[in-house]
Amino acid sequence: xxxxxxxxxxxxxxxxxxxxxxxxxxxxxxxxxTRQEFFANISHxxxxxxxxLEGYAKVxxxxxxxxxEEKDRYLDIIHEEALRLEHLVNxxxxxxxxxxxxxxxxxxxxxxxxxADNAVRKVQLKAxxxxxxxxxxxxxxxxxxxxxxxxxxxxxxxxxxxxVRYTExxxxxxxxxxxxxxxxxxxxxxxxxxxxxxxxxxxDRFYRVEKSRSRQHGGTGLGLAxxxxxxxxxxGELLVSSEVGQGARFELRFAFEQQEEPA
Ligand code: ADP
Numbered sequence: 001x002x003x004x005x006x007x008x009x010x011x012x013x014x015x016x017x018x019x020x021x022x023x024x025x026x027x028x029x030x031x032x033x034t035r036q037e038f039f040a041n042i043s044h045x046x047x048x049x050x051x052x053l054e055g056y057a058k059v060x061x062x063x064x065x066x067x068x069e070e071k072d073r074y075l076d077i078i079h080e081e082a083l084r085l086e087h088l089v090n091x092x093x094x095x096x097x098x099x100x101x102x103x104x105x106x107x108x109x110x111x112x113x114x115x116a117d118n119a120v121r122k123v124q125l126k127a128x129x130x131x132x133x134x135x136x137x138x139x140x141x142x143x144x145x146x147x148x149x150x151x152x153x154x155x156x157x158x159x160x161x162x163x164v165r166y167t168e169x170x171x172x173x174x175x176x177x178x179x180x181x182x183x184x185x186x187x188x189x190x191x192x193x194x195x196x197x198x199x200x201x202x203x204d205r206f207y208r209v210e211k212s213r214s215r216q217h218g219g220t221g222l223g224l225a226x227x228x229x230x231x232x233x234x235x236g237e238l239l240v241s242s243e244v245g246q247g248a249r250f251e252l253r254f255a256f257e258q259q260e261e262p263a
Pocket of ligand 1: 191207209221
């Protein structure tokens with residue numbers, strides 16, 4: 001709560017000063033809330049897999065299963081939850097490094113065509129496994145952009161994996177093109193989509209449209225937060241648009257005026 005609010009009603013400099021102090025107090029409080037929520041989220045996200053690990057390890061130790069198949073199923077859960085923990089810790093570490101400004105980008109002129117092809121190849125099997133079409137619409141003569149190749153592929157892979165994860169029928173199109181202002185790589189899917197009022201929060205840390213569904217799919221809720229920050233570190237942009245039930249479209253942009261190599 002804001003115990004620091006100044007109740008000064010004046011039309012002079014002191015009144016203006018009081019207004020800006022009050023404004024700062026609100027900002028500070030918001031920052032505190034966000035931080036607190038962030039740590040609460042982290043402990044929740046860590047606790048869930050740990051609970052599974054403990055529970056199923058105990059079941060196995062006490063031989064509380066009837067068949068070998070049942071035992072295998074518990075071992076699979078343990079394996080999955082261990083992977084989830086690893087994924088979560090890696091994502092958290094990546095975010096922490098980015099927020100501390102400790103990410104060393106390796107900037108050079110990169111070819112988005114190659115990056116799109118690589119990322120598409122990596123999700124091909126998963127898409128085919130769900131019976132989804134995976135198409136690329138890559139224009140000729142896409143200008144090189146100045147960025148970090150590996151990080152950019154990570155961003156593209158992340159939105160592409162999400163597209164596969166949140167699409168049950170139809171397909172995914174990866175489009176690469178440019179306008180006079182920017183080069184863009186768009187991933188369009190025909191999946192469940194994202195409600196309009198949730199769109200602005202989609203890049204928040206740990207934000208998920210539907211908690212249980214996303215967890216079931218193996219997500220951490222950190223992927224897009226990382227992807228957006230990663231894009232911005234390279235002076236790119238990551239945008240989203242969506243229609244519920246129709247699909248979602250994520251667009252990674254690199255503007256031309258940002259393409260000059262730093263001196
Ligand atoms: P997660 O690891 O949960 O997928 P992300 O940060 O990658 O976390 O995404 C945040 C949330 O945004 C997801 O939980 C999901 O609800 C929503 N989302 C992301 N991509 C899509 C998409 N292509 N279609 C529908 N919803 C999506």
